[in-house]
Amino acid sequence: MMTAPNDEDEMDRGPLTLSVVVPMYNEEEALTALAARLRPVLDGCGEPYEVLAVDDGSTDATARMLEDLRLRWPQLRVVSLRCNSGHQAALTAGLHRAHGTYVVSIDADLQDPPEVIPQMLALARADALDVVYSVRDDRSTDSVFKRRTAAYYYWLIRRLVGAHVPAQVGDFRLMSRPVLESLKALPDQRHVYRLLIPSLGFPSGQITYRREERVAGTTKYPVGKMVLLALDSITGFSTAPLRLATAMGALSLVVCFVLLAWTITVYSLGWTLPGWTSLVVTVLFFGAVQLFCLGLLGEYLARIYTAVQARPTYSVAHDTATVEETIS
Template structure:
């Protein structure tokens, strides 16, 4: 009991939500400290991912006013996943437990007590899983369900309806640190660690203020990372598709030879043009999928740092 907990919260242009977020998290952490659930050395670690507004100024002010708040400033914007890993790796040096959550108050903070309880029951990783998607639009709900099913079809091990709201023990973080790939998809990496895991269900709230930092474009990019980082099935599908098209072309050739020998004359313009467009589209699609993998290999072999820390505030 009485372990040191760090809440790790990536922030990008979150000046509108930070006042309310810091207030609620302070009340939550103070209550757990007073009850003896966590150590007084526990902290709320805000990670500024190269924000362009006053996010870092607010983090610095909270740190000066109360040592409960810590701040980590990255040299420039590296993306949510890299910012989250930066915070987790920094927290690993000071904490026994970390819980990652978003700054927009959509993750139910009341579930934190359940996370801690599961940890004390022997779990190294606890996943926060949404109990429903009632707050999502029909489009987002439909695409999310389809995405998780598609990932499983591609052979990716992933916890359905789980984002990045999770608890990780120090031992689990040390194991995570051994995954040094540049293309990060934590929802796929963490299940690979192993160790004992558990699930805590929670209701996801509406965003308190501001706009989502994950528009459709970023969601699609994250989805592509999830597929291409953990599965080679798309490449194998290309091979299968190539074999099928080859067999179909052989049958088509035999058919054309037969009708020619029988003296039938068919204009065939529509068939020829349709075949050209179809095959051209398939070839471009296949090249695009191969290009995604080559691009990932290109990024990995350069082995550039995933993030660079500018400032770390911690009392």
């Protein structure tokens, strides 16, 4: 009989300095490369640490590979979700279960280099920072479409939400325990951490790095999910769309008065001619404006509806930190 590494025994040796949260979904092709680069970096820090691999309902061999990897990596901890809940929900599950004094979140695709983690930790300690953001100052490995859409996203968000949101910052960051406890106390149902964390106002710093190509597999953020992320970012942190709907309503009212004055003038001069073009254009214009404004209101009502339901965004099926396993 051989007993698998007990994570609780690891934590009983002393307080953990660092927790590294890695949400992953169908990352069997990247997992080996991730472990080969992440473990030497963390071992070299000389600090007690844990790695929380959050399996977001993977349908490939990710779960089996993680369990095999635990036999050789005592600090690895696996949190398995019952179903695919999304990247931000998986990240939330890991953050809420992290035990470290500092917590780093990183994706499994190695586009964000784990080699800068010691630099982030050193900066946080030297300057007494609660958050260290990693800024992508070189995105040459991304496609032109990806670079342009990302640039426009940050341009728009910084104008709607505020300049306190750092540009070109994803989910690769370091946070202190006070930041983590503040996040856990928030009632938000749909987290967008790249906007939520800056809004807390904790002392922060930045490091820069070159974004690398995905080591293996395919992206888990296609265009559709990017659009949903942008929509959540806007409706979750800004009321500007509601003001836009009000402005469009006011503009429509002005247009109505102009058209009314034009109609009365034309009628009084006897220039009226039977026709349908102007009527159709007018109806289509105001119909489009009304539907657009209703759609904006619907987005905010949907967020209220989700918050009122207060349903969990994820469900944990298994956490190796709380369950002892015996391997025959």
